[in-house]
Amino acid sequence: MxxxxxxxxxxxxxxxxxxxxxxxxxxxxxxxxxxxxxxxxxxxxxxxxxxxxxxxxxxxxxxxxxxxxxxxxxxxxxxxxxxxxxxxxxxxxxxxxxxxxxxxxxxxxxxxxxxLPEDPPLPPGAALQGAADALTRALPAITARDPHWLAGAARPDDAGWVAHRWCELLPISLQARQRLLALDDPLARLQVVHAFLLQQGLISA
The missing domain is CATH 2.30.130.40 (LON domain-like)
Known part of the structure; x- marks a missing residue:
């Protein structure tokens, strides 16, 4: 590199x-x-x-x-x-x-x-699966509106990938996005996203 x-x-x-x-x-x-x-x-x-x-x-x-x-x-x-x-x-x-x-x-x-290290491919796990499921449901409408929104194949079983896509979609500040990008642990990143989705009522506990 x-x-x-x-x-x-x-x-x-x-x-x-x-x-x-x-x-x-x-x-x-x-x-x-x-x-x-x-x-x-x-x-x-x-x-x-x-x-x-x-x-x-x-x-x-x-x-x-x-x-x-x-x-x-x-x-x-x-x-x-x-x-x-x-x-x-x-x-x-x-x-x-x-x-x-x-x-x-x-x-x-x-x-x-x-x-910096690349995210290891980790499943969201039962506690964070709601964020992955909600993204999977939203993807057809998002890609119909913008066919180029996904750079590659969807990976809803990858916690880091799910967290990154939500970070792009959610109405959060650039500073918040930057802090999430800086997290090295993909599960920690998805935990923050999951908590925000719960707080906004976008998923249920």
Missing amino acids: PQSLPLFPLQAVLFPGGALSLKVFEARYLDLIGRCLRENSPFGVVCLTQGTEVRLPGQDEGVRFEDLGTLALLRDVDAERPGLLRIRCEGGRRFRFGRASAQTLGLWQAEDIQW
């Missing part, structure tokens, strides 16, 4: 196995996507905590983002018109980085990458 990684700071949290669609028009990111296509390489998505997604003159010093993010793997690129790309990515492995610096055109580069 690489020890340095180009970054795409967004007002969003990408989860492993999740789908991300982006409209790319800034020169720095057009250059990044072109490089990723040529080299068959990924980039990192990190959540913005200060600043905006579109670069403004002299803004680099005011941009802040989380030091924990998710690898983005390009799955589809469509050149809608010159200077505009529509891309779809799939979330890969989580990572932390030690430092980041602004490069040419304002593209951010992370160094000293630490690759």
Whole structure:
């Protein structure tokens, strides 16, 4: 795995196995996507905590983002018109980085990458099965509304996968999503989601 990684700071949290669609028009990111296509390489998505997604003159010093993010793997690129790309990515492995610096055109580069462990495939278990069952029931309507919402096959028997999909769906803050992404234990992540679903009356005890 690489020890340095180009970054795409967004007002969003990408989860492993999740789908991300982006409209790319800034020169720095057009250059990044072109490089990723040529080299068959990924980039990192990190959540913005200060600043905006579109670069403004002299803004680099005011941009802040989380030091924990998710690898983005390009799955589809469509050149809608010159200077505009529509891309779809799939979330890969989580990572932390030690430092980041602004490069040419304002593209951010992370160094000293630490690759975090992937979730082991664990069943939700009887206590958390309600969250998995509720997601299974909701999936047909969700995918009918957005056919690209799932990046791969559904895995309702995988606690980490179920937790990640709920984290994408629930009306929670970016800060809450980031904290859930940072949890290394998939069952602990699903426990938090399960408790929220119970509190909102979306599932029963």
